[in-house]
Amino acid sequence: xxxxxxxxxxxxxxxxxxxxxxxxxxxxxxxxxxxxxxxxxxxxxxx
Amino acid sequence: xxxxxxxxxxxxxxxxxxxxxxxxxxxxxxxxxxxxxxxxxxxxxxxxxxxxxxxxxxxxxxxxxxxxxxxxxxxxxxxxxxxxxxxxxxxxxxxxxxxxxxxxxxxxxxxxxxxxxxxxxxxxxxxxxxxxxxxxxxxxxxxxxxxxxxxxxxxxxxxxxxxxxxxxxxxxxxxxxxxxxxxxxxxxxxxxxxxxxxxxxxxxxxxxxxxxxxxxxxxxxxxxxxxxxxxxxxxxxxxxxxxxxxxxxxxxxxxxxxxxxxxxxxxxxxxxxxxxxxxxxxxxxxxxxxxxxxxxxxxxxxxxxxxxxxxxxxxxxxxxxxxxxxxxxxxxxxxxxxxxxxxxxxxxxxxxxxxxxxxxxxxxxxxxxxxxxxxxxxxxxxxxxxxxxxxxxxxxxxxxxxxxxxxxxxxxxxxxxxxxxxxxxxxxxxxxxxxxxxxxxxxxxxxxxxxxxxxxxxxxxxxxxxxxxxxxxxxxxxxxxxxxxxxxxxxxxxxxxxxxxxxxxxxxxxxxxxxxxxxxxxxxxxxxxxxxxxxxxxxxxxxxxxxxxxxxxxxxxxxxxxxxxxxxxxxxxxxxxxxxxxxxxxxxxxxxxxxxxxxxxxxxxxxxxxxxxxxxxxxxxxxxxxxxxxxxxxxxxxxxxxxxxxxxxxxxxxxxxxxxxxxxxxxxxxxxxxxxxxxxxxxxxxxxxxxxxxxxxxxxxxxxxxxxxxxxxxxxx
Numbered sequence: 065x066x067x068x069x070x071x072x073x074x075x076x077x078x079x080x081x082x083x084x085x086x087x088x089x090x091x092x093x094x095x096x097x098x099x100x101x102x103x104x105x106x107x108x109x110x111x
Numbered sequence: 112x113x114x115x116x117x118x119x120x121x122x123x124x125x126x127x128x129x130x131x132x133x134x135x136x137x138x139x140x141x142x143x144x145x146x147x148x149x150x151x152x153x154x155x156x157x158x159x160x161x162x163x164x165x166x167x168x169x170x171x172x173x174x175x176x177x178x179x180x181x182x183x184x185x186x187x188x189x190x191x192x193x194x195x196x197x198x199x200x201x202x203x204x205x206x207x208x209x210x211x212x213x214x215x216x217x218x219x220x221x222x223x224x225x226x227x228x229x230x231x232x233x234x235x236x237x238x239x240x241x242x243x244x245x246x247x248x249x250x251x252x253x254x255x256x257x258x259x260x261x262x263x264x265x266x267x268x269x270x271x272x273x274x275x276x277x278x279x280x281x282x283x284x285x286x287x288x289x290x291x292x293x294x295x296x297x298x299x300x301x302x303x304x305x306x307x308x309x310x311x312x313x314x315x316x317x318x319x320x321x322x323x324x325x326x327x328x329x330x331x332x333x334x335x336x337x338x339x340x341x342x343x344x345x346x347x348x349x350x351x352x353x354x355x356x357x358x359x360x361x362x363x364x365x366x367x368x369x370x371x372x373x374x375x376x377x378x379x380x381x382x383x384x385x386x387x388x389x390x391x392x393x394x395x396x397x398x399x400x401x402x403x404x405x406x407x408x409x410x411x412x413x414x415x416x417x418x419x420x421x422x423x424x425x426x427x428x429x430x431x432x433x434x435x436x437x438x439x440x441x442x443x444x445x446x447x448x449x450x451x452x453x454x455x456x457x458x459x460x461x462x463x464x465x466x467x468x469x470x471x472x473x474x475x476x477x478x479x480x481x482x483x484x485x486x487x488x489x490x491x492x493x494x495x496x497x498x499x500x501x502x503x504x505x506x507x508x509x510x511x512x513x514x515x516x517x518x519x520x521x522x523x524x525x526x527x528x529x530x531x532x533x534x535x536x537x538x539x540x541x542x543x544x545x546x547x548x549x550x551x552x553x554x555x556x557x558x559x560x561x562x563x564x565x566x567x568x569x570x571x572x573x574x575x576x577x578x579x580x581x582x583x584x585x586x587x588x589x590x591x592x593x594x595x596x597x598x599x600x601x602x603x604x605x606x607x608x609x610x611x612x613x614x615x616x617x618x619x620x621x622x623x624x625x626x627x628x629x630x631x632x633x634x635x636x637x638x639x640x641x642x643x644x645x646x647x648x649x650x651x652x653x654x655x656x657x658x659x660x661x662x663x664x665x666x667x668x669x670x671x672x673x674x675x676x677x678x679x680x681x682x683x684x685x686x687x688x689x690x691x692x693x694x695x696x697x698x699x700x701x702x703x704x705x706x707x708x709x710x711x712x713x714x715x716x717x718x719x720x721x722x723x724x725x726x727x728x729x730x731x732x733x734x735x736x737x738x739x740x741x742x743x744x745x746x747x748x749x750x751x752x753x754x755x756x757x758x759x760x761x762x763x764x765x766x767x768x769x770x771x772x773x774x775x776x777x778x779x780x781x782x783x784x785x786x787x788x789x790x791x792x793x794x795x796x797x798x799x800x801x802x803x804x805x806x807x808x809x810x811x812x813x814x815x816x817x818x819x820x821x822x823x824x825x826x827x828x
Contacts, residue, residue, distance in 0.1 A: 068451045069453065071454060072652075075648060076648055076652045079644075079646075080645075080649060082645050083642075083645050083649070086642070090787060091790070
């Protein structure tokens with residue numbers, strides 16, 4: 065495997081990992097009753 | 112704390128920002144004492160006020176509040192202080208009620224609640240100078256008579272005008288015990304209040320006042336019941352039955368109090384305030400036009416058309432500069448990476464092409480929020496709310512639904528959270544169901560891309576604005592009948608009243624408007640650097656791999672006469688077609704064929720489920736990869752304009768025809784996206800049932816309407 069493939073693989077891997085992590089964090093925030101959207105708002109409401 | 116000389120205690124009460132503290136300082140001078148109310152960190156400020164002829168009283172400055180039903184600690188202090196329920200303090204002997212002379216109707220709501228306490232009152236109309244400047248003329252004698260003979264004094268506390276008159280009026284009120292005229296409750300509500308007072312008196316072994324009975328009946332919070340020591344078990348049945356009585360009289364128990372009070376105040380103020388040619392008069396004159404039953408909505412649409420036309424026109428040049436910057440960056444990063452084609456494509460086609468395509472819309476977003484800020488701060492947005500509220504009331508939505516629906520035009524997620532302010536669970540559910548129909552700002556880049564690339568060049572700039580307004584109305588067009596069916600036939604929601612205060616027109620403050628514009632721009636850029644960036648890389652990888660050298664060989668063998676450039680472009684296109692993304696898009700495309708979507712648009716639609724704007728960067732990537740790393744943004748736009756169906760019954764005709772462009776925009780206006788909205792809907796409705804129903808309903812509706820648009824327009828065109 066050449067260096068180019070390793071670099072591209074790492075970039076794509078980091079992007080996928082970051083998106084999955086973000087999705088999990090959003091799910092956790094929703095569970096806590098807060099805003100889990102990508103709207104940038106900091107709403108933290110409890111039911 | 113003992114009062115000097117007379118031993119009389121006078122409470123200074125009023126709405127926040129009415130100049131109450133300035134007046135307190137003017138009346139007490141430097142003779143003030145500052146402490147804390149027991150148990151809470153609310154300051155108790157009192158001082159000695161000289162009423163003349165040797166008569167002195169203690170004046171206590173209570174925190175500002177809008178209503179006696181308030182629940183915050185400082186507001187609770189006021190209600191307790193006025194009822195004489197604060198340890199170490201006694202009940203005031205009189206109330207000095209300060210109201211803003213420029214907004215009597217709203218300020219007198221508190222006065223009409225204070226009237227129920229049965230205390231002598233002096234009404235101070237402060238900021239008389241501002242009222243005069245606004246062209247308001249107040250007949251204080253008539254107001255005094257209508258209020259039951261209480262002294263009414265016009266003042267300008269910060270100028271020190273009218274302070275001596277207040278001293279004289281206070282002495283008179285204390286001597287004559289003049290009280291404010293009380294509101295006349297409708298018979299059924301009066302009976303409900305009587306039932307509550309009787310039951311509470313029996314349940315607590317103490318005489319419960321009319322004012323306390325009102326708090327018990329009308330407030331959602333149990334603070335009054337707790338103060339009186341009326342147990343939940345004893346009060347629940349009584350309050351439920353009393354509220355049912357109010358409901359049977361045609362009032363919502365939570366809204367009955369303001370409705371009756373405001374009706375009383377409107378009658379009371381009739382002829383008291385005359386509006387001249389000042390600002391208030393001008394506001395009323397402009398409102399007669401802008402809130403006209405027929406002209407109002409027409410002008411609203413006109414203003415929106417001008418709004419979007421200006422957004423397009425002003426953003427044209429900075430968008431061109433950004434596009435040139437993106438192209439220059441692409442040409443800068445591509446050549447040194449020539450020996451590494453995979454890395455070159457990732458950087459140039461994927462990251463720069465995808466994120467660049469998204470960032471191009473930054474000027475439009477900036478100008479959009481600049482204009483929105485101007486409309487909001489000038490006072491027009493509240494008028495727009497008023498115009499739209501008529502529509503919402505007709506379709507059976509709760510008055511409180513308006514705020515979530517309006518904020519849904521920015522983002523559905525905080526709007527769904529804001530439905531929590533709606534008490535009725537059925538009305539809340541109906542509102543949450545239709546909020547995703549509102550055209551959120553994430554749809555804007557999709558419309559802007561299609562209008563800028565196809566509608567404008569084909570039909571002129573004017574049509575760009577028309578289509579833009581139409582797309583913002585499409586969601587509303589379907590939300591209204593959906594809400595109608597849901598509220599009237601499925602959930603059977605009871606209508607509830609809603610009070611909306613219309614602010615005076617004013618010049619927006621540049622600092623506030625620019626700050627809001629900056630915040631939104633920062634959010635847009637941060638999204639480009641995070642979510643869009645990551646999704647772009649994933650979309651690039653899916654449209655780049657696998658790379659089988661045999662594909663290039665096959666194209667070369669099939670097209671021996673093509674020029675080097677044309678051959679290169681055809682090879683790139685063949686690679687994208689056999690990529691994971693290409694294969695997936697082609698497999699799903701038949702489902703979107705009736706809508707006129709090719710496999711690239713299909714991929715864009717599916718990839719935009721996490722966030723709507725992703726379609727812009729996805730099309731940027733798929734067309735950029737197809738065109739090669741050197742393609743500039745003009746070439747991309749041209750590539751989309753020149754894209755033709757390669758085979759089938761539409762072979763040779765443009766993919767982005769007017770019908771397909773309109774169908775794509777209509778699909779985005781109606782379909783259920785994005786993912787976080789669906790998840791938030793599930794969270795707010797307490798399960799996935801309504802979220803799944805919303806997703807299914809909106810997606811099917813979007814598909815059906817977009818298919819109809821495509822089929823009809825393609826036949827007509």
